[in-house]
Amino acid sequence: MTPKLRQEIEAKMALYPDRHSATLPALEAAQRVYGWCSPQALEEVAEAMDVTPAYLESVATFYDMLETEPAGRHSIYVCTNISCSLLGADELFRSIADAAGDDPEFNVRPFECLGACDIAPIASVDGVYVGPLSTEDVPQLLEDIRCERPVLPNKQLVKRPCADPGASA
Amino acid sequence: MKLLFENIDEPGLATREVYERRGGYESLRKALAMEPEAVLAELEASGLRGRGGAGFAMGKKVSFLPKGSIEKYLVCNADESEPGTFKDRELMQKSPHMLIEGIVIASYAAGASRSFIYIRGEYVQQADILDAALVQARAAGYVGEDILGSGHSLSLVVHRGAGAYICGEETGLLDSLEGKRGNPRLKPPFPANQGLYQGPTLINNVETLATVPAIIRIGGEGYAKLGTDTSKGTKLVSVSGHVKRPGNYEIELGVPSREIVYGLAGGLSEGREVKCWFPGGSSSPVLTKDDLDLPYDFDSMAKAGSMLGSGAIIVVDDSTPILDVALKVAKFYAHESCGKCTPCREGTNWTVKMLERIETGEATPMDLEIMASVQEHIIGNCLCVLGDAMAMPIGSMIAKFRDEFERHIEQVRAAHAPAAGAPALTGALA
Numbered sequence: 001m002t003p004k005l006r007q008e009i010e011a012k013m014a015l016y017p018d019r020h021s022a023t024l025p026a027l028e029a030a031q032r033v034y035g036w037c038s039p040q041a042l043e044e045v046a047e048a049m050d051v052t053p054a055y056l057e058s059v060a061t062f063y064d065m066l067e068t069e070p071a072g073r074h075s076i077y078v079c080t081n082i083s084c085s086l087l088g089a090d091e092l093f094r095s096i097a098d099a100a101g102d103d104p105e106f107n108v109r110p111f112e113c114l115g116a117c118d119i120a121p122i123a124s125v126d127g128v129y130v131g132p133l134s135t136e137d138v139p140q141l142l143e144d145i146r147c148e149r150p151v152l153p154n155k156q157l158v159k160r161p162c163a164d165p166g167a168s169a
Numbered sequence: 170m171k172l173l174f175e176n177i178d179e180p181g182l183a184t185r186e187v188y189e190r191r192g193g194y195e196s197l198r199k200a201l202a203m204e205p206e207a208v209l210a211e212l213e214a215s216g217l218r219g220r221g222g223a224g225f226a227m228g229k230k231v232s233f234l235p236k237g238s239i240e241k242y243l244v245c246n247a248d249e250s251e252p253g254t255f256k257d258r259e260l261m262q263k264s265p266h267m268l269i270e271g272i273v274i275a276s277y278a279a280g281a282s283r284s285f286i287y288i289r290g291e292y293v294q295q296a297d298i299l300d301a302a303l304v305q306a307r308a309a310g311y312v313g314e315d316i317l318g319s320g321h322s323l324s325l326v327v328h329r330g331a332g333a334y335i336c337g338e339e340t341g342l343l344d345s346l347e348g349k350r351g352n353p354r355l356k357p358p359f360p361a362n363q364g365l366y367q368g369p370t371l372i373n374n375v376e377t378l379a380t381v382p383a384i385i386r387i388g389g390e391g392y393a394k395l396g397t398d399t400s401k402g403t404k405l406v407s408v409s410g411h412v413k414r415p416g417n418y419e420i421e422l423g424v425p426s427r428e429i430v431y432g433l434a435g436g437l438s439e440g441r442e443v444k445c446w447f448p449g450g451s452s453s454p455v456l457t458k459d460d461l462d463l464p465y466d467f468d469s470m471a472k473a474g475s476m477l478g479s480g481a482i483i484v485v486d487d488s489t490p491i492l493d494v495a496l497k498v499a500k501f502y503a504h505e506s507c508g509k510c511t512p513c514r515e516g517t518n519w520t521v522k523m524l525e526r527i528e529t530g531e532a533t534p535m536d537l538e539i540m541a542s543v544q545e546h547i548i549g550n551c552l553c554v555l556g557d558a559m560a561m562p563i564g565s566m567i568a569k570f571r572d573e574f575e576r577h578i579e580q581v582r583a584a585h586a587p588a589a590g591a592p593a594l595t596g597a598l599a
Binding site for chain 2: 015016017018020021022023024025027028058059062063064065066077081082083085086087111112113114115116117118119120124127128129157158161162163164165166167
């Protein structure tokens with residue numbers, strides 16, 4: 001384990017009255033370093049936290065964002081829940097998955113409601129929400145990720161004003 | 170009247186300086202100058218009901234915590250995973266200090282000394298914003314030891330989840346925060362007595378806690394003047410689906426639902442009508458266009474056989490087959506069931522299988538009866554309401570759109586029926 005990762009996990013454990021509470025942050029940190037919750041990653045986190053790897057595996061397999069198999073470096077979560085699917089999300093997901101093909105850099109997954117139905121259909125690219133997306137946006141989306149550019153800057157959620165007309169009054 | 174969304178798009182509102190310029194943290198100063206009991210009395214007088222879904226009186230919840238010097242916890246539920254709901258996201262992203270201020274005031278009333286914001290892992294940007302705001306709040310002495318010289322101390326940690334709907338259920342959230350799989354617990358004991366780390370714990374939704382500074386500012390009685398007799402105040406409503414202007418709107422509880430769907434959200438596209446709508450996230454039984462004139466509040470939605478839930482209105486237009494809606498909803502709950510209780514684990518999966526049989530033409534009208542009975546067997550028979558949250562909307566769809574389901578079954582069966590003289594089916598399909 002890198003000293004930096006160990007330091008991060010120890011700092012997380014210090015935040016809580018019970019070190020077990022640092023399990024999710026520790027696994028998330030390890031996944032950032034190893035790309036997934038690999039057996040090696042679990043062994044090392046277990047050692048740093050003084051828990052068993054089996055315990056960590058039981059936790060890792062429960063949560064959608066923790067990868068228990070090797071996964072692409074860039075995660076693209078496409079919301080395919082109700083509000084997004086009403087507006088074409090299933091087609092969007094297939095389009096992104098097809099365009100990404102078997103490029104090992106991408107981890108394209110259909111995801112449950114991401115909490116951004118106001119810009120449906122949406123995708124979360126490495127944590128950055130973009131929408132509303134159409135299949136026409138797909139080539140640009142993947143190109144932006146490949147070039148390590150900000151993804152679809154005009155469609156990023158954080159730049160959107162509130163829909164409520166009374167809010168800015 | 171905007172309490173939560175006032176100035177929400179002001180540039181820099183997420184910083185302490187701008188928030189303070191807009192009167193931020195004045196409520197905290199006011200509250201700390203009062204006795205904790207007096208702050209609690211304001212919360213109770215406000216009539217504020219929990220904004221996460223259950224609608225339980227917030228002040229009462231605070232009063233359930235034991236008194237005395239025992240260590241108490243406050244947990245803010247920022248898991249916001251109910252399909253259709255995205256109001257807490259906008260609040261946390263644009264006005265993180267409002268939430269922090271609310272948490273500190275509530276912790277003072279409840280006597281809690283440690284607090285956590287459990288935010289869903291997908292909200293990466295919002296969690297980063299909260300972390301940055303927390304650093305500023307700590308530096309200004311609003312969070313930490315002896316807050317503003319009041320003697321009240323509070324630690325606050327932003328804890329990120331990792332993708333699990335069930336962690337929005339309060340006891341599943343607590344297990345997750347303790348570093349376990351997010352399995353709900355048997356209740357009682359309730360979290361107010363035995364919650365996080367077995368200690369007394371107050372759990373409230375983001376919007377509920379973010380409303381607290383406004384209540385202290387205008388007084389519990391002032392707040393209670395807004396809304397209806399039993400649904401006080403304003404509410405953030407997330408409107409999505411087949412509407413022209415999806416988004417978050419702050420409304421006074423009790424406005425006609427039609428005004429939200431057609432007025433604020435702009436209605437449906439030309440020529441389309443409402444087929445059904447979820448008034449409170451995908452867990453709420455669907456209503457139809459005939460229910461649009463109902464006032465949008467806790468009791469009116471309950472009387473209509475549904476619920477206000479998290480305040481997420483999902484509009485489905487008349488071009489959408491009800492089977493598609495039912496399948497999406499059922500698959501979601503089957504995916505998210507934690508598996509602890511048999512009725513939910515099996516019931517959600519079998520409902521998906523039966524709906525898929527309808528889709529592929531392998532079902533008979535009798536399957537609708539079986540499916541409806543499965544829903545009845547889930548409700549009330551599990552540790553938490555995740556199973557109920559599928560059973561209620563699916564049950565409502567079967568009840569209200571039975572004709573359409575039956576027509577679909579017949580049409581697909583007819584299309585798949587073997588032509589006269591064709592060899593008979595064998596095996597499972599025979």
